[in-house]
Structures are given as structure tokens and as C-alpha cells.
Amino acid sequence: MAKAKDKDKGSGRKLVAQNKKARHDYTIIDTYECGLVLTGTEVKSLRQGRASLVDGFVQIDGGEAWLHNVHVPEYAQGTWTNHSARRKRKLLMHRAEIDKLESKSQESGHTIVPLVLYFKEGRAKIEIALAKGKKEYDKRQTLREKQDTRETNRAISAARRRQRA
Structure with a gap:
């Protein structure tokens, strides 16, 4: 019974958005896969394949990782419950990963950028990278x-x- 549910969700990886410019502008040192805390209208908008990672970056604040400047357009059929397009979103990561990223990103010339936004087994995931500017x-x-x-x-x-x- 559980296997049937997995097939319905789609066990593949459905690409939503890619940041090709990041691989051109930065040398990628290390990559991480994280979950995202999203509202319902954001998920619906992402399922339509609408998002832009171009100006996005990750900032670690108070022991939590936050995704800034990623554009997820408002859901067309949304009502007053619609989200703002460029709000900051919390990333779901393990504490050890956050601590490691925080210490490395404080080094000179290092930053954390989003690379790929996708759905994996029905859940929104984002691949972020510790990068050094070229x-x-x-x-x-x-x-x-x-x-x-x-x-x-x-x-x-x-x-x-x-x-x-």
C-alpha cells in the first residue's frame, strides 16, 4: 500500500528553477540539499514551474538558515491569503550543516547561493552551495x-x- 502512494507522488525529481549564472560567477566548493518552509500558495505557484533564483542568497541568522531574494510569483488564483513574491524563507537543515556553513561563509570571499529548486517525492527542495566569487x-x-x-x-x-x- 505504501509503494502505491510513492508512485502517486512521483519519486522523480521535477525541476522548477535553476541558477545557471551562479555556476558562472562562483567557484562551487560544497553543495547541500535543504527543505523549504513554504505557504500553500507558494507551493501551488512552484508546481506551475514559476520561480527565479538569480538574485538569491542564503544568510544564517540566529542559528537558522534563511533564503533571501528568491522570486516566487503570486499564485494567480490566490486570494487575500497570497504570499509576497520576494519574502525570506526558512531552510530546513541539520544543526551541524548550519554550523559548518556559518563558519565557512564568514571567511573572506565566501557566500552561500541557491543552485536548483525542485520537487523530490512531492516535497520542495533547494540545492544550495558554499561558493567563492570568481x-x-x-x-x-x-x-x-x-x-x-x-x-x-x-x-x-x-x-x-x-x-x-
């Missing part, structure tokens, strides 16, 4: 490396195609 030349170097690997892969596959023919 300099402009680091960003250019990363782009150059990606372009070089892409070109080598294309050359290899073209050579293989010529070999088969």
Missing part, C-alpha cells in the same frame, strides 16, 4: 576551457565519422 579573468578562463573541450570533442567525433565511412 574574478573576471577566472570567468574568461573557464569559458575558454569549455570552448576548447567542445572543439576537441567535435574534432574527435568528426574523425570517427570519417573513419566509419
Whole structure:
């Protein structure tokens, strides 16, 4: 009976929003999966696949992790109970993880950014990362490396195609 309920919820991972800019602007040191404390209209809006993580960041305040500046638009069919779009939301993490993140994020140049927002087994989850800001030349170097690997892969596959023919 319990397995049937799991299938109804969907045991897969349904992607809601991604922060591609974070991987470009920051060097990712460590990642964590957290739950979110949400209101009903926020969940309904997220299920429609509407959210933006672009300006988001995590701040640890009073031993609790808070997610700031993540835009979850108001639910269209919501009434006076609707939520505000950019309110701060509490993250659900283990105490040891929060303490570890707090100590590391206080180091110079480190920050905590959201990477991916998704539903896992019917529950809203967010993947956050401890990150260090990249300099402009680091960003250019990363782009150059990606372009070089892409070109080598294309050359290899073209050579293989010529070999088969």
C-alpha cells in the first residue's frame, strides 16, 4: 500500500528553477540539499514551474538558515491569503550543516547561493552551495576551457565519422 502512494507522488525529481549564472560567477566548493518552509500558495505557484533564483542568497541568522531574494510569483488564483513574491524563507537543515556553513561563509570571499529548486517525492527542495566569487579573468578562463573541450570533442567525433565511412 505504501509503494502505491510513492508512485502517486512521483519519486522523480521535477525541476522548477535553476541558477545557471551562479555556476558562472562562483567557484562551487560544497553543495547541500535543504527543505523549504513554504505557504500553500507558494507551493501551488512552484508546481506551475514559476520561480527565479538569480538574485538569491542564503544568510544564517540566529542559528537558522534563511533564503533571501528568491522570486516566487503570486499564485494567480490566490486570494487575500497570497504570499509576497520576494519574502525570506526558512531552510530546513541539520544543526551541524548550519554550523559548518556559518563558519565557512564568514571567511573572506565566501557566500552561500541557491543552485536548483525542485520537487523530490512531492516535497520542495533547494540545492544550495558554499561558493567563492570568481574574478573576471577566472570567468574568461573557464569559458575558454569549455570552448576548447567542445572543439576537441567535435574534432574527435568528426574523425570517427570519417573513419566509419
